[in-house]
Amino acid sequence: MIAVVNQDECIGCESCPEFCPEVFKMGADGLAVAYTNPVPSEFEEATKEAAEGCPAHCITIE
Ligand code: F3S
8 A cells, every 4th residue: 555645636634644544744834644554454454544534635645
């Protein structure tokens, strides 16, 4: 599983690192980045929840 944040659409709400800090973090520019790819299997569920919980719907999972 690969997680990607579309930073053109991220509004910097900081929700995704709350769901899964092992995969998402906030960058210095205030936008989220998925920094753990491929996503380890134990974090796949939390990564999906982060994607579903993103208010900007800008996290894609491949
Ligand atoms: Fe941005 Fe969505 Fe995360 S708006 S900070 S990618 S929850």
